[in-house]
Amino acid sequence: MLQTKKWRQYATFYAFVSPWLIIFIFLGLFPLLYGLYLSFTNFTGFNMNQLKFVGFSNYKTVFLDSESMYALGRTLLVTAINVPISLAIGLFLAVLLNLKIKGLSWWRTAFYIPSVVPVVSTVLMWKFIFSGDGLLNTLFDKLQLQPINWLGYEYATTALIVMLLWGAGGSLLINLAGLKGIPADLYEAAEIDGASPVRKFFTVTLPLMTHILFFNLIMGIIGSLQIYIQPILLSGKTLLDSPIKPNYLYLVHAFQQIFAFQRFGYGLALMWVLFIAILLLTVLVFYSSRFWVYYETDQEV
Amino acid sequence: MKKRILTSLAAIIATCVLITGCGASSGNGNVNQGGKTAEEPTTAPKTNEPVTIRVALSKGEVSDDEVKEFETNNPGIKITLEEIDQQKLAAQLATNDAPDLIRAQGAVDLTSYVVKGLAMDLTPFMQTSQVLKEDDFLSPVNLYRFDGKVQGQGPIYGMPKDWSPDFTIFYNKTLFDAAGVKVPDSKEPLTWNELMELAKKLTLTEDGKVKQYGLALLGKTQADFPSIMLEMASKGVNVFSEDMKTADFTKPEVKEAVSMWVDAVKKNLGKNDVNQDPAAWGGDLFMNNKAAMIMAGYWFSGMIRGDEKMKTHLDDFGMLAAPIAENGERVSPTGAATGFIINKNTEHPEQAWKVFEYIMAGTPAKNRATGGWGVPALKSLLPLMPQVTDFDKRVYNQLQEELKYSNGFLESNPFLLNGQTLLDKYVTPVYFGKADLDEALKELTKNANLIIQENMNAIQ
Structure with missing residues (x-):
């Protein structure tokens, strides 16, 4: 009796999740595993009928190939700079836009727009800003400053990060939602105790926003490690162009190996290594969260 | 939250699966219908x-x-x-x-x-x-x-x-006049060195800013794969081995050719990675009177002919022979x-x-x-x-003249596509003085050989 009831529960559960599950299995899980299988072969895109198993050779190449390690290093650097700063900017903007100021909706739209603009247009726009006689250098010229080769070797990564930070308003919606969720009585209590606005921010707002920051941090890390189109288009014109070396990020390397040089097996191995790296980082952040993320309920994620 | 990475990863892998799933079926397809060529009646x-x-x-x-x-x-x-x-x-x-x-x-x-x-x-x-x-x-x-x-x-x-013939040179006489330089005789091809010298004279700067460039390529005026192969053809040097198994970009002739382009970047003869000129392509510079010469095939005459502003003074434009190597053979092949x-x-x-x-x-x-x-x-x-x-x-x-030298082909390797991507990757740091040209060409050769080998093994 109990058995049938339980079975029924299971059946109902799986029936309800089945639309998602079926799509995930066929378009998610199967391709993933198939990709994993191919990363152990010498697949080049056209040799399906002559596929050879090559063991861990592609994975060995990932770690022995100085380029992939260089690219991974640069990617981690960009992530390490981009993510914290964009978190800070995102939160700062949200706090400002949570105030009762004139033209609020206009400001909110303005800061959110970068997240809606297609990435290709964004890059093209910044290319004009950064180029030799571009907007930024013209401004420098007016201010009697030396022009800077923004897209050159020394500043290319800076330029890339500035461009990425332009999109920091992307977390605005969720940040605002988080801010609205902070009970007003906490602020009132703080005011009665005579807390300054800065004090209020650090003792009320920030602790109650940590779960939002935590979410943004994970999404930011994942997104940042997967950047590839921005560096390519910042110095090139087509997807197969090489970005300038300091902006040669990990996914650019993988994309080039697959689509420019038909090294599908190696490219897929690169992707799986990245997947594992992201997984590890995420686990690490999750682990760390118990020390700094505050939940009003005692429940952990 | 891992969903996002999963989905993006899946998207890429899905492409591969499409390709492979298909690879399998195309394999079978070959067996079933591979023989279906001209001789057989069509299955229509x-x-x-x-x-x-x-x-x-x-x-x-x-x-x-x-x-x-x-x-x-x-x-x-x-x-x-x-x-x-x-x-x-x-x-x-x-x-x-x-x-x-x-x-x-x-x-x-x-x-x-x-x-x-x-x-x-x-x-x-x-x-x-x-x-x-x-x-x-x-x-x-x-x-x-x-x-x-x-x-x-x-x-x-x-x-x-x-x-x-894709390596002919179009000139804009107005910009030659501005630099006080005579348009060279179109009968004799320039050598690469002469071309670079000319481009240098034609590059004019004003207050540290470029007023006009000397030479535009379709892309950037820097190490350009087809142009380098052209110079090798003129010198009679092969980059790829006869069995197509290996490439050697460390040959002194290749180095000489690449260093000429490194020099072109230093002298700022056109749009390049260092100056990051925002022009979409070299043709843009030429059409806007910002480059005195452009290396482009006969087809480019169609651009000039069709341009409203250039149409009015077509006498200022013309085509020169494709450049040759020093003491090299005259060649004017197609690049496409x-x-x-x-x-x-x-x-x-x-x-x-x-x-x-x-x-x-x-x-x-x-x-x-x-x-x-x-x-x-x-x-x-x-x-x-x-x-x-x-x-x-x-x-x-001029085209009729070029056609006499268009019978040869540029060297290519079926197992190495996108040579330009590879070349840029290793040579760009050299423009910035961040890498040594010899080292760059060594790396280029190593990686080109790796790609050739993998692609070759895959179908054997």
Whole structure:
């Protein structure tokens, strides 16, 4: 009796999740595993009928190939700079836009727009800003400053990060939602105790926003490690162009190996290594969260 | 939250799966229908149902009017034009869902299509064709011949729709005057060194800003793969070994050629990675009077002819011979020879061939020839090329000169596509003084060989 009831529960559960599950299995899980299988072969895109198993050779190449390690290093650097700063900017903007100021909706739209603009247009726009006689250098010229080769070797990564930070308003919606969720009585209590606005921010707002920051941090890390189109288009014109070396990020390397040089097996191995790296980082952040993320309920994620 | 990475990863892998899933089916497909070439009767249905032939091309290469004309004259065949996208095409080829006619470049990817077994041998069709006859072919048609070892020999897999000797140089006399430099004689080709010297004189700066560049390439005025191969052809130096198994970019001749381009970047002769000029391409600079010369094929005369501002003073423009190496042989080959191949797995070879013939010798071919956007592949169409204005005649006459030296081909390797991507990767740091040229060329050679080897092993 109990058995049938339980079975029924299971059946109902799986029936309800089945639309998602079926799509995930066929378009998610199967391709993933198939990709994993191919990363152990010498697949080049056209040799399906002559596929050879090559063991861990592609994975060995990932770690022995100085380029992939260089690219991974640069990617981690960009992530390490981009993510914290964009978190800070995102939160700062949200706090400002949570105030009762004139033209609020206009400001909110303005800061959110970068997240809606297609990435290709964004890059093209910044290319004009950064180029030799571009907007930024013209401004420098007016201010009697030396022009800077923004897209050159020394500043290319800076330029890339500035461009990425332009999109920091992307977390605005969720940040605002988080801010609205902070009970007003906490602020009132703080005011009665005579807390300054800065004090209020650090003792009320920030602790109650940590779960939002935590979410943004994970999404930011994942997104940042997967950047590839921005560096390519910042110095090139087509997807197969090489970005300038300091902006040669990990996914650019993988994309080039697959689509420019038909090294599908190696490219897929690169992707799986990245997947594992992201997984590890995420686990690490999750682990760390118990020390700094505050939940009003005692429940952990 | 891991979903996002999962989905994006899945998207990429899904592409691969498409390709592989298809690879498998195309493998089987080969067994079932691989033999279906010209000799066999087509499997086309005998009913009156029209057959659809899909053509992958770049926008505007065949017009809707031309399609209509063909369909009126061939009621059994419908043409669908599809804009070509290399990544999509790779997936289509693997799933056996590729278009019947595929845009290819004789000098770039033809051999790669052949070694991968994707191009149909058109020799039997050519032998019986009423409109495409071998003695009417200009030499670049041979770029579509490949016997598995040497390009230019063996079965024919397609042909160029049009082509140009791609390394000729167009000049803008107004900018020569501004620099107080005389336009060189077009009869004798310049050597690369002379060209660079000239470009240096033509590059003018004002208050530290470039007023005009000396030399534009289609892309950037820096190490350019085809131009380097051109210089090697003129010197008679091979980069790839005869068995195509290895590449050697460390040869002193290659180094000399690349360092010339490194120098061109230092002297700021055109748009490059260091100055990051925002112009979309070299043609933009030339068309806006910002570059005195541009290295481009005959087709570029179509740009000048069609430009509202340039049209009014065509006397200021002309074409110079392709440059040669110091003491080198005079060569003026094509760097592209864009045309079509027929998909080996097409279900309608006869009908596909009809469309092929129409594009190569019918109205589209005539329209291309009269438009002056390239040199036709057929001798019989040459007289249609524009020869109205003095500019037309000047360019046409120079072209006739170049054609005498256009029989040779640039070296290519079927297992190494996108040489430019690789070259840029290693040489760009040299422009910034961040890497040593010898080291860069060594790395380039090492990685090129790795790619060649992997791609070669994959199909053997």
